[in-house]
Amino acid sequence: xxxxxxxxxxxxxxxxxxKEMIVPRGSMVIEAADNNGISIPRxxxxxxxxxxxxxxxxxxxxxxxxKPLPACATPxxxxxxxxxxxKRAIDAQRNVMEFLLINHxxxxxxCDQGGECELQDQSMGYGRGVSRYxxxxxxxxxxxxxxxxSTDMTRCITCTRCVRFLDEITGTDELGGIGRGDRTQIxxxxxxxxxxxxxxxxxxxxxxxxxxxxxFRFKARAWELMSAQGVSMHDAIxxxxxxxxxxGKILRTVPRDNEALNEAWISDRDRYGVxxxxxxxxxxxxxIKENGEWKETDxxxxxxxxxxxxxxxxxxxxxxxxGNQSTNEEYFLLHKLFKALGCENIxxxxxxxxxxxxxxxxxMDLNLDxxxxxxxxxLIGSHVGHEQPILAHRIRQAWLKNGSKVSIFNPxxxxxxxxxxxxxxxxxxxxxxxxxxxxxxxADLSKHKAEGDLGEWINNQNTDENLNNLAKSLLAKDxxxxxxxxxxxxxxxxxxxxxxxxxxxxxxxxGKVYEMASGANAVGAEICGMSAQNNVADILAxxxxxxxxxxxxxxxxxxxxxxxIKLEDADSVVLMASFADDNMKKVANVILxxxxxxxxxxxxxxxxxxxxxxxxxxxxxxxTKPGWRVLRVLGNMLNVDGFSYDTIDEITDEVxxxxxxxxxxxxDVKVDTLEVxxxxxxxxxTTIYDVDMLTRxxxxxxxxxxxxxxxxNINSVDAKKLGIENAxxxxxxxxxxxxxxxxxxxxxxxxxxxxxxVHVHKCVGLxxxxxxxxxxxxxxx
Amino acid sequence: xxxxxxxxxxxxxxxxxxxAETKKHIDGWLKKYPIDQRRSAIIGALxxxxxxxxxxxxxxxxxxxxxxxxxxxxWAYEAASFxxxxxxxSCGKHKVSICTNISCxxxxxxxxxxxAEKNLxxxxxxxxxxxxxxxxxxEECVAxxxxxxxxxxxxxxxEKLSEDEVxxxxxxxxxxx
Numbered sequence: 007x008x009x010x011x012x013x014x015x016x017x018x019x020x021x022x023x024x025k026e027m028i029v030p031r032g033s034m035v036i037e038a039a040d041n042n043g044i045s046i047p048r049x050x051x052x053x054x055x056x057x058x059x060x061x062x063x064x065x066x067x068x069x070x071x072x073k074p075l076p077a078c079a080t081p082x083x084x085x086x087x088x089x090x091x092x093k094r095a096i097d098a099q100r101n102v103m104e105f106l107l108i109n110h111x112x113x114x115x116x117c118d119q120g121g122e123c124e125l126q127d128q129s130m131g132y133g134r135g136v137s138r139y140x141x142x143x144x145x146x147x148x149x150x151x152x153x154x155x156s157t158d159m160t161r162c163i164t165c166t167r168c169v170r171f172l173d174e175i176t177g178t179d180e181l182g183g184i185g186r187g188d189r190t191q192i193x194x195x196x197x198x199x200x201x202x203x204x205x206x207x208x209x210x211x212x213x214x215x216x217x218x219x220x221x222f223r224f225k226a227r228a229w230e231l232m233s234a235q236g237v238s239m240h241d242a243i244x245x246x247x248x249x250x251x252x253x254g255k256i257l258r259t260v261p262r263d264n265e266a267l268n269e270a271w272i273s274d275r276d277r278y279g280v281x282x283x284x285x286x287x288x289x290x291x292x293x294i295k296e297n298g299e300w301k302e303t304d305x306x307x308x309x310x311x312x313x314x315x316x317x318x319x320x321x322x323x324x325x326x327x328x329g330n331q332s333t334n335e336e337y338f339l340l341h342k343l344f345k346a347l348g349c350e351n352i353x354x355x356x357x358x359x360x361x362x363x364x365x366x367x368x369x370m371d372l373n374l375d376x377x378x379x380x381x382x383x384x385l386i387g388s389h390v391g392h393e394q395p396i397l398a399h400r401i402r403q404a405w406l407k408n409g410s411k412v413s414i415f416n417p418x419x420x421x422x423x424x425x426x427x428x429x430x431x432x433x434x435x436x437x438x439x440x441x442x443x444x445x446x447x448x449a450d451l452s453k454h455k456a457e458g459d460l461g462e463w464i465n466n467q468n469t470d471e472n473l474n475n476l477a478k479s480l481l482a483k484d485x486x487x488x489x490x491x492x493x494x495x496x497x498x499x500x501x502x503x504x505x506x507x508x509x510x511x512x513x514x515x516x517g518k519v520y521e522m523a524s525g526a527n528a529v530g531a532e533i534c535g536m537s538a539q540n541n542v543a544d545i546l547a548x549x550x551x552x553x554x555x556x557x558x559x560x561x562x563x564x565x566x567x568x569x570x571i572k573l574e575d576a577d578s579v580v581l582m583a584s585f586a587d588d589n590m591k592k593v594a595n596v597i598l599x600x601x602x603x604x605x606x607x608x609x610x611x612x613x614x615x616x617x618x619x620x621x622x623x624x625x626x627x628x629x630t631k632p633g634w635r636v637l638r639v640l641g642n643m644l645n646v647d648g649f650s651y652d653t654i655d656e657i658t659d660e661v662x663x664x665x666x667x668x669x670x671x672x673x674d675v676k677v678d679t680l681e682v683x684x685x686x687x688x689x690x691x692t693t694i695y696d697v698d699m700l701t702r703x704x705x706x707x708x709x710x711x712x713x714x715x716x717x718x719n720i721n722s723v724d725a726k727k728l729g730i731e732n733a734x735x736x737x738x739x740x741x742x743x744x745x746x747x748x749x750x751x752x753x754x755x756x757x758x759x760x761x762x763x764v765h766v767h768k769c770v771g772l773x774x775x776x777x778x779x780x781x782x783x784x785x786x787x
Numbered sequence: 788x789x790x791x792x793x794x795x796x797x798x799x800x801x802x803x804x805x806x807a808e809t810k811k812h813i814d815g816w817l818k819k820y821p822i823d824q825r826r827s828a829i830i831g832a833l834x835x836x837x838x839x840x841x842x843x844x845x846x847x848x849x850x851x852x853x854x855x856x857x858x859x860x861x862w863a864y865e866a867a868s869f870x871x872x873x874x875x876x877s878c879g880k881h882k883v884s885i886c887t888n889i890s891c892x893x894x895x896x897x898x899x900x901x902x903a904e905k906n907l908x909x910x911x912x913x914x915x916x917x918x919x920x921x922x923x924x925x926e927e928c929v930a931x932x933x934x935x936x937x938x939x940x941x942x943x944x945x946e947k948l949s950e951d952e953v954x955x956x957x958x959x960x961x962x963x964x
Contacts, residue, residue: 177792179859184868195864196846406790425793 020086029082036064036077039090046090047099047128049106049213050165051078054270056174061106061165063128065098066090074098096132103132106163109144109188110214117161119215121228125163146191152199153709154206154274156223162216164190168208175271176202177402177423192216201711203395203694206277207270210260221281221706222258226250234623235262237610238276239331239603240697242523243374243396244612245272249280249604254625256280256604266375267612273395274710275694275701280604282703283624287585289599290628300591305629309636312596313643315578319552325351325545328536329558330525331698332633333608334617335657336600337527337534338664339637339649340556346646350539351550354531356562357524357692359775360501361541362676367532367669369509370614371518372488378403380488380518382427382480383412386441386508388492389420392694392712394522394613397490398423413476415441417494417689418719418765419758428476433687433763434777435680438500441507442467447477448514456510456673463503463677464510480515487517493692496524497564499775502675509671521669523613525698526603530611533664543775551577557600557633559699560589564774567747582636585699600633601626602700607654608634615666619658685780686724688740689765690772702769714767718751718781721761725753728783737782738764740772747772790823794857800847801854809835813855826858829866833873842882843874871926879914879921881960884939887925890932899936902950906957920960 013019017028022035022044029038034057039046049061059079066077069087074094089095107129114120146159169181169192180200183190194200200208209219231250236259238245245268249256259280261272292308293300303311316324326344328337337354344352355361377383377400391398402424404410411427414420415438419431430440445456445464451474455461480487489512495504505521512519523529531537540548546568553576563569573579573593581594584602591597603610605626609619626632634654641649651657693714695707707713718736730736734753739746749770759765764779766772772779805813816831832852833844840848844867853860867873871884885903887896900911903922907915912924931937934946938953945956 173792173859179792179861182861182865184864186869195861195868196850421793421795423792 018082018084018086020082020084020088022088023090031082033082034078035066035068035075035080035082035086035088038082039077039088044090046077047132048078049124049128049163050167052167052170052211054175055167055170055211058166058170061163062102063099063106065095065102067092067095067098099132100134103129104134104138107133107137108139109160110163111143111160113161117158117215118156118218118223119161119212119228123215124213144188149193149197150199151194152201152205152220152711153706154220154278155200155209156218156220158216158218159191159193160216161214162192163214164192165213166192167211167213168192168217171208171211172200172202172205175207175399175402176204178202180205181208199711203274203391203712204271204399206274207261207272210270219258219277221278225257226252231257234621236604236620236623237526237612237618238268238272239526240275240279240701241273241394241396242368242526242529242613243267243394244526244610244614244616244618245276245396246618247272247276249623251624256283256624266373268396269399271396271399275395275697275707278706279695279698279701279704280602281706282700283584283602283604285585285703287587287703288627289584289586289597290630292599292629293597295595305631308596308598309639309643312580312598313640315580315595316552316554316644318578321348322350323550324349324552324554325540325548325550326353326554326556327356327542327545327558328352328354328531328556329356329562329698330354330528330531331603331700332527332531332557333603333606334527334530334534334611334661335608335654336556336633336637337531337536338657338661339634339641341535341538342648343637343641343644343646344554345535345538346641346648347644351545351548352536352539353542353545354528354536355524356542356558357497357564357774358501358542359497359499359564361543363502363505363672364541365532365537367529367615367667368491368521368523368613369519369669369671370521371512372520373614374400377401377488377520378407378410380404380486381408381410382485382487382517383410384480384487384489384511384517385412385414385416386489386491387416387437387495387498387504388414388490388522389416389418389494389691389694390490390492391420391422393493397520397522401490411479415444417760417763418691419760427479428472430473431758431760433760434498434689435682435687436760436762438498438504438507439467440473441504443469444473444477445507445511447474448481448511450474451477451481452514454514458674459677460503460506460510460673460675463679464507480511480517485515487512487515489517489519491519491521493522493524494689496522497692497774499777500678500680502672503677505671506673506675509673513673519671520613521671527610529613529615530609530661533611533615533666534661535664546572553579555579555581555583555590555594557583557699559583559585559587561696561702561769562698566768566771567745567773568743582633583699584630585703598636599628599630600636601630605630606632606634608632609658609661611666615668617662680777682778685778686720686764687762688772688777688779689759689763690768690774691765692768692774696767696769714769715754716749716751716770717754717766719754719756719759719765721759721763722755722757723761724764725755728781730755730783734783738766738772739780739782740776741778741780742773742776791826791858794854794859798854800851804848804851805836805855806839809839810855813852817856825856826862828856829858829863830870832856833863833867837873841877842880843877845875845877849875871923874921874923879919881920881941881963882923882939883920883941883957883960884923884926884929885911886927886929886931886935886937886939888928890928891936894935896936898950899938899948899953902953903938903957906954920957 405424
């Protein structure tokens with residue numbers, strides 16, 4: 007009795023299978039069992055989803071209750087005695103199993119789920135060897151729900167996990183139970199595709215083979231696969247995942263639970279992005295260009311060639327430009343090597359336009375699992391669901407659990423899966439001024455003025471009532487405010503002004519700042535010193551004649567156009583990359599094929615500056631080498647000291663010793679006002695599947711509705727004024743630095759784009775660092 | 788608390804397809820529920836839309852109802868496909884439904900069905916060639932067990948039916964316009 011007295015009020019003592027346990031009051035029997043290592047069969051229950059209790063598989067026997075109860079929907083009661091293996095429980099489970107199998111096809115030999123199927127496993131435990139059912143089975147018509155998920159709805163046992171996931175987690179409500187009783191079928195009802203950017207998780211949730219991975223279909227059996235731990239290569243959340251490989255080739259990706267980061271989910275970009283690995287322009291043999299002809303060669307020749315190219319130029323005229331998807335170890339060696347040679351042109355911030363307050367880590371005042379605790383979230387220049395899908399999920403949790411108010415400043419009206427409190431949409435110049443107006447309101451209310459240029463600029467912005475209300479609610483007491491700086495802000499020509507505004511606002515509202523890193527391992531590149539010297543814009547404007555391009559391509563640059571011209575003019579371009587498209591092949595002199603992060607050992611730093619190590623998941627194709635080995639040899643060939651590493655661990659150890667200085671934003675900035683005198687303000691967006699070399703090459707992702715298009719999106723008011731109709735061909739001209747970039751695009755009337763602005767996707771080839779564009783419609787100029 | 792996920796602002800279909808009368812009707816239903824539980828208005832709303840749309844619900848009009856209620860369209864499809872009083876395919880002008888649930892079945896619903904099928908020359912779920920009469924595929928308990936077997940003609944209850952009575956009712960119906 008004395009032990010019982012010690013049970014806190016919010017806990018109860020129960021017994022499951024004669025095992026005593028103290029569990030939280032109000033929790034369900036199945037949770038108590040799961041946490042205490044007692045297995046109860048289930049299909050519809052999932053710890054992250056609401057309770058449906060519709061599969062009836064988790065029947066257990068509870069003392070003094072005359073019939074079996076579903077463990078997932080039975081709350082624990084004081085001194086409850088539960089038996090999961092009693093005759094009554096087992097009989098109930100067996101009977102349910104028999105019913106579930108009545109309509110389930112016996113097609114396990116051709117089912118992708120075979121070997122990793124919860125139904126298959128549990129029918130081994132609870133099913134009969136022979137079916138007593140002799141009538142015809144139910145069949146269902148399969149819907150085409152897009153390029154990522156394949157459906158075999160006849161196999162569905164209507165557990166509704168997918169329906170609940172799309173309702174509760176993604177908030178997109180794309181699937182439902184159509185029909186009634188034994189004729190209920192899960193579907194979209196109208197034959198549409200499932201467009202959530204986290205949709206792939208329903209594959210993992212599906213306990214049977216009804217929803218399976220489309221690109222993986224019929225590729226391998228579960229038991230042939232090896233599993234390797236990996237880290238997301240596409241955003242700085244650093245989602246944990248497993249790569250499943252056969253014969254050293256990655257065939258699919260699944261999430262690895264990490265409650266602090268991605269919970270049990272991964273975004274579709276992380277699931278399918280790696281499939282870009284097999285693109286046609288993958289380089290797997292060293293190549294050199296002789297007399298304009300590409301020739302495959304061996305490593306020794308190619309390295310000699312590269313060294314000669316590098317030695318032909320003074321290090322001062324050499325530039326190193328790297329993508330943001332490589333490992334810390336590669337950045338570390340890259341920086342160490344070229345710094346030792348005296349090169350000052352090293353950068354990784356290829357997509358950025360404003361560098362005036364940089365050379366620092368992103369400011370990050372909280373951990374990801376604290377995002378949901380904030381009562382106010384202000385999104386600044388962010389299509390968050392497409393930039394860091396897991397962060398969008400956390401913000402949704404804040405809205406769902408705390409009723410948090412989310413306010414948004416963006417150049418385009420996006421649809422979010424949380425309600426928005428204040429939604430400010432204006433063109434690329436206006437929304438920054440809107441943020442300035444907010445600051446003005448905050449300054450008026452708090453009677454604190456910002457100092458210097460920034461204060462003067464804020465003072466020049468208009469105020470309005472809506473923003474004043476937002477300012478008031480941000481200043482309210484005991485109000486946790488989180489400011490999220492997104493990629494649209496990062497790549498904005500006024501990025502430093504935007505960030506200074508946010509820093510000032512956060513200081514006034516006692517808020518926290520979540521500044522997104524601009525790529526999977528941009529933080530690692532920064533820590534390894536890749537931005538210590540001249541920035542990309544300076545480098546492109548300098549007379550550098552010799553370039554080293556490391557895991558990057560033209561499309562990664564804010565100024566893709568100018569980059570291409572610069573590289574065409576260069577004396578030598580050494581390309582170290584996994585892929586080389588036609589543009590890169592045109593400018594490069596030598597290509598050294600190096601492995602992707604999924605194929606090498608190494609580590610990443612995520613947005614929170616946490617180091618995550620991984621081992622190679624896939625075999626390097628053909629002659630491809632890990633980047634760090636190539637750099638190590640290059641170091642030796644160029645006679646640089648300290649390049650005698652034998653294992654990658656030695657480099658990782660050195661990286662781990664580097665100083666990690668928390669990022670802080672400078673409020674004292676010089677403000678250059680931007681003006682667009684004639685024409686339109688351009689919003690040039692880097693879309694979700696256009697963020698790096700891999701996603702651009704992943705066909706399943708490019709076949710979704712989120713892939714980039716060559717549309718020119720324009721508001722109906724502007725369209726009417728100019729006589730523009732949908733699908734009309736329009737010439738867009740961008741005049742920068744004396745050059746005119748012209749593209750021919752297709753008009754798409756979209757009222758989510760503010761008046762006076764045009765929205766295009768970055769892949770069409772316009773610069774992101776200049777905002778003024780003019781349009782030519784038909785013959786009228 | 789149950790929350791409805793934020794919906795796309797697009798209300799094109801709702802504005803195009805729903806008549807002022809239907810909207811008024813839906814507004815009446817919406818008033819009965821708290822805003823965050825507006826999903827509850829779906830049955831009343833679908834009834835109004837079905838009446839407007841010659842007795843059946845097209846995909847478009849279901850989407851229009853969902854847009855008007857600001858709920859996910861899939862919820863409208865789910866409700867419409869669940870209840871037997873909603874028809875998701877175009878159907879006859881007059882609807883005849885015969886309850887085949889337990890009480891009616893024990894009291895000879897099968898005979899009523901057979902008589903109706905014979906009289907009209909169609910099977911359950913089909914519509915006569917002239918598009919006039921539809922035999923509803925399956926009617927759940929209409930809560931009139933005391934009068935089993937029961938048949939509904941355009942919503943009107945006819946109880947304690949014999950085969951002759953069924954024939955009389957259907958002949959009468961065929962003579963109407």
